[in-house]
Amino acid sequence: MHQKRNIQIIEWEDLDKRKFYSFGVFMTMSIRAAVYPATLIRTRLQVQRGRSLYGGTLDAFVKILQREGPRGLYRGFMVNSFTLISGQAYITTYELARKYVSRYSQDNTLKSLVAGGSASLVAQSITVPIDVVSQQLMMQGQEGHPTRFSLNKSDPAAGAKSRRVFFGPTRDIMAQILAVDGVRGFYRGYVASLLTYIPNSAVWWPFYHFYAEQLSRIAPSDCPHLVLQAVAGPLAAVTASTVTNPMDVVRARVQVEGRSSVVETFKQLVSEEGVWGLTKGLSARILSSGPTAFVMVVGYETLKKMSLRPELLDSRHW
Template sequence: MQQKRNIQIIEWEDLDKRKFYSFGVFMTMTIRATVYPATLIRTRLQVQRGKSLYSGTFDAFFKILRTEGVRGLYRGFMVNTLTLISGQAYITTYELVRKYVSQYSEDNTVKSLVAGGMASLVAQSITVPIDVISQQLMMQGQGEHLTRFRLNSNTETGKPKKVFGQTRNIMGQIFAADGFRGFYRGYVASLLTYIPNSAVWWPFYHFYAEQLSQLAPSDCPHLILQAMAGPLAAATASTVTNPMDVVRARVQVEGRSSVIETFRQLIKEEGGWGLTKGLSARIISSTPTALVMVVGYETLKKLSLRPELVDSRHW
């Protein structure tokens, strides 16, 4: 660890892995349930043409709530919870790659950038099929005319719906239309979105934390500084990568095969402003996510410290 660093970073070898994974699953699930409505709104805003359905984030929120109820804001949530697997894969990859890179460089920016990018590569390989399915479910209701697939309503009145029945319905349609490759539609676009996003977020997170530590009183708890740094890093990363996120959403929902052609059509139809679609919803979802994630993640690492190291970390 660099001696000049004011905020100590708890590394992989400092952790009790059993505690780390047990607490981690609960933390990830809580975060996803909290921000899912903003994720759904962001997807609908990015896919719509111009302002044909919603004029903005808050307009979308109230329209969905009024016409579809609270359940409308959580369409596809159950299948989306499977991303818990990719979340754990992300954390593990990030920490292990940081440990590996530290053998060649002690520069924290280098470790964070490389580890963040690799972690996103592994996580997206697991997440993309889940995203493809959950995004199609998100678009049902008011947004169903914007997607290729619509739920078949063949259940008899009064009979309870089968668990994951809608998910199986959409999966069957995707497979029938595109085969197995359909579940990885937009994979390249996802990598081009989330690898840079992750690679940018971690270095900026540590950068903002360090800058804030220089301004804050010496007795200021590190967790407060980290809680402020997380949302700042999230807003920065979201702004930088939002254009590719818009393209990714359209490729996956509309069934396009070319990232470049989708980008060109977006620019042609909606100009440069089209690249900012859903940005406010993305920031609204990513900043509190980052706040909860940072507080939860840093607390998680603190709680997972090996017993002999507990008294050696300033909090």
């Protein structure tokens, strides 16, 4: 791609790491805050039986606002924000893996495929325990929420004390998970997460470069590289989301409902709701991943340019 349109890919060795991580934390946190409501809606749609509570993404959005208020769209957000750690681990692993693969091959698709899958493996090892807790919190406040754990509302004094304690609800959920499932409970759905996000990441990066390359062939020669990348990102996100959504539905049910078998969960889902059950939450996922990819690409490519080592600034043209 960079040979045909001279779209220069900034590699790991080109970066000022101090700037890269400083700006990266702010960018990642901003993106997560912007798309979190769509993530919450996606989770609730994937877990519900049929259309028992919500008729779709818009219906879920309206009902959550009406019944739980704006705060309902951000249930579990403070816990989920700890995935900031996994986000930095993902970026670091991706860049280092690209650098490693480049020793053996300069094929950009291969580098993106291997690096994307490796980055997701590392990130999910950190993310899954956070997801297990945050998804339980996402379901609180929903009528008849199908979770095994819930906040204790029977004791007003306990409830008041819980609200006064920082992360009180989170501690309640974590204590219940630990009591029922032990430490392993925080990694429930780990295999399903790997089967979802490793392919998702491994698909997204090659398609991102592929779409950018195709766009470069039809775009005017003076079209800014960032514009091509900004369009390619959401296209790759829609592709990856569509391909991996069936596994994402299974992952959500395993983690929220406490199931132990990915295969059995898959079979039950298809048996009860048919093949269409595998598309549950897809629109919400696209609504989340599309804009996320746009912001991520623009932010990430801009971040890398801002973090470029000073001596390389004059040698790059965008």
